[in-house]
Amino acid sequence: MQAPDDTIAAIGTAPGTGGIAVVRVSGPRTMEIADRIVRCAAPRPSMRRTMSVIYGHIAAAAGDVDEVLVLVMKGPGSYTREDMIEIQGHGGRVMASAVLQTVLDAGARLAEPGEFTKRAFLNGRIDLTQAEAVADIVGARSRRAGRAALEQLEGSLSDAVNALYDRLMGIAADMEATLDFPEEDIPEALIQDVPDRISRAVSEMDLLISSWQEGRLLREGALIVISGRTNVGKSTLLNALLDTDRAIVSHIPGTTRDIIEEGLVLDGIPVRLVDTAGLRETSCEIESEGIRRTMRHIARADLQLHVLDSSQESGNEFDAQISGLDPIRTILVLNKTDLGVRICRDNLNGFTCVETSLLNRTGLEALKKEIRRALMQDIKMDAPPHAVISERHRQLLLKAREDALGADSLFGQDDIAMASSRLRESIEHVGLITGRVYQEDLLKAVFSKFCIGK
């Protein structure tokens, strides 16, 4: 693909009022546009050194638009590798729009979402995983998620994927070299270790694939669903964890009928906490729909907090309730201990149980500790910078893995030509992760998730 030859502009700050609004401009005509619209003391913008700041005014035909600071960043030492300016004006949408309009009138066109970052990719400054990291940084919902994205921007994932790419290329090259030899002369040493080398590459893929769950938790947040019969204290639990009065709590069974979802951050992991309608037989249509929704959420949950009234004795109905739960993904909250504990713990073997009296706020810290422990199973908290992949990366790695294993088995059958062509397919899938190989629709899919001005 050719380097873009037009000049783009957009407001880079969020809509609404704020102290400063920034208009970004990038492309070959940037300096010419700056000279035309920035009224300042000599020298004019194009004659300034890169990374310098100009104080001045944005001037249009009708007069001055705003009093501004202009950052001059000349290519290739800029975000996009092109000539760029960033115009810092007084905050507010109206003024920023007026500055942007002046830039557009002088010859730029409005940038598409993510187009600045796309140019950084097309101009070879960053690869596709790094471009995706930029969107993840902007969208980060916790410091920890932001840090993981920053590590990806700095190349943690690129390095791992490039090493894998080179390893596979080396194997393919050696395989293809043997094709030039007549049957009887295939150099033993050259081909003897091919299965080992493929299996090492597959292990590297497995390691990357195993980071998907962590990446997903950081990007999307963990889904924690609070479940249980009516009136056991589910909504009280949601409020206690959020430290607010978000959900209505009452002694009337069936109070919560719809799903209530709130976000919070637990030890750097973004969490979506969901309170549900209590599970019980009901003739109320609204409540029935609430219960159907509850079941759907439970099916997707990373962790289920199942609340029980510990002051009630356990019976058959109770056993049925417990038997439907997955001990690995469930914490049992034995609530209302202030009313006495009559529940029989023997039936709860295999489950993590925490006793609480949410009315008195006891047991809450112990519960939070168990929640963290359950979520952390998938997260290497103290690990050095390491790559965590996204769903797009995972899909490509799974395909690359299948191709590599296919190549291995063809190689075992002495079909070296087919084996090397299968390995080439594996390499291509790995290449799509970093964008060594790409098509326009791949770029569209990646950059459509960006905001304008990034």
Ligand SMILES: Nc1nc2c(ncn2[C@@H]2O[C@H](COP(=O)(O)OP(=O)(O)O)[C@@H](O)[C@H]2O)c(=O)[nH]1
């Ligand atoms: N005694 C006692 N009552 C509680 C406790 N937790 C909640 N409750 C009460 O139980 C009733 C039902 O609570 P709620 O959170 O609405 O239950 P939900 O139907 O499961 O959402 C309310 O009157 C709460 O005040 C507790 O630990 N002890």
Ligand SMILES: [Mg+2]
């Ligand atoms: Mg409720």
